[in-house]
Amino acid sequence: MKIIVAIKQVPERDARIRIDSGNKWIDLEDVEFSMNESDAYALEEALQLKEAHGGEVIVVSAGPERAGKTIREALAKGADRAIHLQSSDETELAAYDALGVARLLAASIQDEKADLVLTGLQSDDLGLGQTGVILAELLGLPHASLILKIEVAGNGLKVLRELEDGWFQHIELATPAVLTIQSGNTKLRYATLMGIKKAKTKEVRVIAVADLVASDPSLKPTAPSVVLDQVKLPHKQRSTQLLGGSPAEAAAALVEKLQFEVRVI
Amino acid sequence: MSSVLVFLEIKNREISRISWEAMAAGHQLAASLGVPVDLAVVANRDNPLLQTIHGKVPRTVYAIDDPLLHDYTADGYTTACAQLIEHAKPTYVVFPHTYQVRDFAPRLATRFQQTLISDVTGIEAGPAFTRQLLQGKLNASYHHSGSEVCFLSIQAGAFRADAAEAGSTAVEPFLPKLDATQIRTKPGEPFRASAQTVDLTSAPILVSVGRGIKEEANLPLVQELATALSAELAASRPICDAGWLPMERQVGSSGQTVAPKLYLAIGISGAIQHLVGMKGSQCVVAINKDENAPIFEVADYGIVGDLFEVVPALTTAVRKVKS
Ligand SMILES: Cc1cc2nc3c(=O)[nH]c(=O)nc-3n(C[C@H](O)[C@H](O)[C@H](O)COP(=O)(O)OP(=O)(O)OC[C@H]3O[C@@H](n4cnc5c(N)ncnc54)[C@H](O)[C@@H]3O)c2cc1C
Numbered sequence: 001m002k003i004i005v006a007i008k009q010v011p012e013r014d015a016r017i018r019i020d021s022g023n024k025w026i027d028l029e030d031v032e033f034s035m036n037e038s039d040a041y042a043l044e045e046a047l048q049l050k051e052a053h054g055g056e057v058i059v060v061s062a063g064p065e066r067a068g069k070t071i072r073e074a075l076a077k078g079a080d081r082a083i084h085l086q087s088s089d090e091t092e093l094a095a096y097d098a099l100g101v102a103r104l105l106a107a108s109i110q111d112e113k114a115d116l117v118l119t120g121l122q123s124d125d126l127g128l129g130q131t132g133v134i135l136a137e138l139l140g141l142p143h144a145s146l147i148l149k150i151e152v153a154g155n156g157l158k159v160l161r162e163l164e165d166g167w168f169q170h171i172e173l174a175t176p177a178v179l180t181i182q183s184g185n186t187k188l189r190y191a192t193l194m195g196i197k198k199a200k201t202k203e204v205r206v207i208a209v210a211d212l213v214a215s216d217p218s219l220k221p222t223a224p225s226v227v228l229d230q231v232k233l234p235h236k237q238r239s240t241q242l243l244g245g246s247p248a249e250a251a252a253a254l255v256e257k258l259q260f261e262v263r264v265i
Numbered sequence: 266m267s268s269v270l271v272f273l274e275i276k277n278r279e280i281s282r283i284s285w286e287a288m289a290a291g292h293q294l295a296a297s298l299g300v301p302v303d304l305a306v307v308a309n310r311d312n313p314l315l316q317t318i319h320g321k322v323p324r325t326v327y328a329i330d331d332p333l334l335h336d337y338t339a340d341g342y343t344t345a346c347a348q349l350i351e352h353a354k355p356t357y358v359v360f361p362h363t364y365q366v367r368d369f370a371p372r373l374a375t376r377f378q379q380t381l382i383s384d385v386t387g388i389e390a391g392p393a394f395t396r397q398l399l400q401g402k403l404n405a406s407y408h409h410s411g412s413e414v415c416f417l418s419i420q421a422g423a424f425r426a427d428a429a430e431a432g433s434t435a436v437e438p439f440l441p442k443l444d445a446t447q448i449r450t451k452p453g454e455p456f457r458a459s460a461q462t463v464d465l466t467s468a469p470i471l472v473s474v475g476r477g478i479k480e481e482a483n484l485p486l487v488q489e490l491a492t493a494l495s496a497e498l499a500a501s502r503p504i505c506d507a508g509w510l511p512m513e514r515q516v517g518s519s520g521q522t523v524a525p526k527l528y529l530a531i532g533i534s535g536a537i538q539h540l541v542g543m544k545g546s547q548c549v550v551a552i553n554k555d556e557n558a559p560i561f562e563v564a565d566y567g568i569v570g571d572l573f574e575v576v577p578a579l580t581t582a583v584r585k586v587k588s
C-alpha cells in the first residue's frame with residue numbers, strides 16, 4: 001500500500017505568544033517548532049499499516065525551510081521518502097486560504113497515485129480542521145474524518161471514527177481514500193539512532209511553491225476567498241478572582257472560598 | 266435576492282442545542298445585512314421535530330429528504346446540500362460546528378471553490394468573523410472576499426440561542442437527486458466503548474487533571490486532593506489517551522459533559538473541546554502556571570502557579586478544615 005502522510009510543522013505548545021509587527025501572526029523569534037500532534041498519529045498509523053501490509057510511506061509538508069527538520073524526524077521514524085513543498089519565507093503560504101494550501105498539496109502529490117492519503121485532524125496553530133477533507137474533494141476521493149483506527153478489510157478499509165460524547169462508529173470505504181486522523185489511539189514511536197542515521201540518506205524532493213505555481217497558474221493565490229485581517233490577544237472578559245501569595249496562602253484563601261462562598265466543604 | 270441559510274442538525278431525536286446557537290448567529294448576520302433567513306434540516310416534511318423550531322421566525326424551512334440521507338454520509342450530505350444551495354442561492358451558509366459538519370462542510374465549500382470559515386466565535390461589522398488560533402491563545406479576524414457564497418461554522422457556546430417569537434413558518438420539502446453510487450462510504454451503527462463504571466455527571470465535585478501533571482507517576486498528587494475533597498477524578502483528553510486514566514473520566518466534546526458544583530481544573534489549558542464539556546459547572550477553579558491560559562476565561566477562582574507546589578498545599582489546607 002502506498003500511503004501519503006501530510007505533516008505540518010507548528011509552534012510548540014507552550015511557545016510564548018507575542019503578536020508580530022504586521023498584526024497577522026505571532027513573532028516567531030525564539031519559538032521552537034514540532035510536528036503537529038495529530039500528524040504524528042497519522043504517521044504512526046501509516047508506519048503500522050506498512051509494517052503489517054508492506055508498501056511505502058511518503059510524507060508531504062508545505063512550509064519554509066525550517067519544516068525540513070520535522071520532515072527528517074518523520075523519515076527517522078520510518079517514512080521512506082518526502083516531498084517538501086517549500087515556501088520562500090514565513091509569509092508566502094499565508095497568502096493562501098485553506099483551499100489554496102490544499103490545492104498546492106494536491107498538486108504536489110497527485111502524480112503519486114497513492115492508495116491512502118492521511119492527514120492530521122486539525123493543525124494546532126491554525127486549527128482549521130479542514131485540509132484533509134478539502135484534499136479528498138480535490139483529489140476526487142472518498143474520505144472519513146476523526147479516525148482512530150484503520151484496518152484493511154477485503155479490498156478496502158474498515159476504520160473507527162470518533163463521534164461526539166464518547167460514541168464511535170465503524171466506516172467502510174474503498175481505496176484510494178483520504179482519512180483524517182485523531183490523536184491518541186496508539187503509542188507513538190521514537191526515532192532510533194539507526195533511524196536518524198538512515199534518514200540522512202533518504203530522498204527529500206524539494207519543490208518551491210513558486211515553481212509549482214508557475215507550472216500551474218490556477219494554483220496562484222490571486223483571490224483567496226477567506227482573508228485574514230488581523231490577529232489579537234483574546235480580550236480578557238474574565239471575572240476570575242485570582243488568589244495570590246505563596247502556595248500555602250493561595251491554598252488557604254481558596255479553601256475559605258470553597259467553604260463560605262461555594263459551600264462545597 | 267440574497268439570504269442566509271442555516272443548517273440545523275438533529276441529534277438524539279432533537280434539534281441540537283448548538284443548532285439553535287448557529288441559528289442565532291445566522292439571524293444576527295442576516296439582520297446586519299438586511300436579508301431573510303432560511304433554515305434547512307435533513308428530515309421528512311412531516312417530522313414533528315420541525316414543529317419544535319423556535320427563536321426568530323425564518324422565511325422558509327427546507328426539509329431535505331431522501332432515503333439515502335437516513336444514515337449520515339459525507340458524500341450524501343455534500344451532494345444534497347450543494348443542490349439546495351444551488352436552488353436557494355444564499356449569500357451565507359451557516360452551520361453549527363459539530364463533528365458531522367466538520368466531516369462534510371469543507372467538502373461542500375470546496376465544491377463551490379470556497380473555503381469554510383470554521384469554528385467562528387463572533388461576527389462583527391463588515392461582516393468580520395472571529396475565530397481562535399493556537400488553541401484559544403490568539404483571536405483572528407477574517408473577512409470573505411468575492412461575491413460567491415460564503416460558508417461559516419459556529420462554535421458551541423459562542424452565541425446565545427434567541428428567545429422564541431410567535432409566528433409560523435412554511436416547511437418546504439426539498440428532494441435532492443441522489444444516486445446510491447455517489448455514496449462511497451458505508452457507515453456502521455454508532456456504539457459506546459464500554460460500560461460506564463463511574464458517573465461523572467452526578468458527582469458534586471470534580472478534580473480534573475491535564476497534561477500539566479507531566480507523568481503518570483504524579484497522578485497520586487491529584488488523587489489525594491480528590492480524596493480530601495470527596496471528589497471524583499476527571500481529566501482532559503491527553504491523560505486518557507495516554508491510558509493514565511480510563512476514557513470514561515474524560516471531560517469534553519468527545520467525552521463527558523459535566524456540570525458539578527465545583528470543577529477544579531489542574532494543569533489544563535482550556536482548549537474549546539475541553540471547555541464545552543465543563544463550562545456549565547457552577548464554580549470553576551483553575552490552577553495553572555500560565556496566567557494567559559484560556560481556562561482562566563471560564564474560571565471563577567484562579568491560582569497562577571506551579572501545580573506541584575499548589576496542589577499539595579491545597580490538599581493540606583482542605584484536610585485541616587475538614588478535621
Ligand atoms: C475533535 C477534537 C476533540 C477533542 N475532544 C477533547 C475532549 O473531549 N476533552 C479534552 O480535554 N480535549 C479534547 N480535545 C483536545 C483539546 O483540543 C486539547 O488538546 C486538550 O484539551 C489539551 O489538554 P490539556 O489542557 O490537558 O493539555 P495542554 O493543552 O498541553 O495544557 C497543559 C496546561 O498545563 C499547564 N501546566 C504545565 N505545567 C504546569 C505546572 N507545573 N503547574 C501548573 N500548570 C502547568 C500549562 O500552562 C498548560 O496550560 C479534542 C480535540 C479535537 C480536535
Ligand SMILES: Nc1ncnc2c1ncn2[C@@H]1O[C@H](COP(=O)(O)O)[C@@H](O)[C@H]1O
Nearest residue numbers: 006007062119120122123128129130131
Ligand atoms: N502546510 C501543510 N503541510 C502539510 N500538511 C498540512 C499543512 N497544513 C495542513 N496540513 C495537514 O492538514 C491537517 C489539518 O490541518 P488544518 O486544516 O490546518 O487544521 C494537518 O493536521 C496536516 O496533516
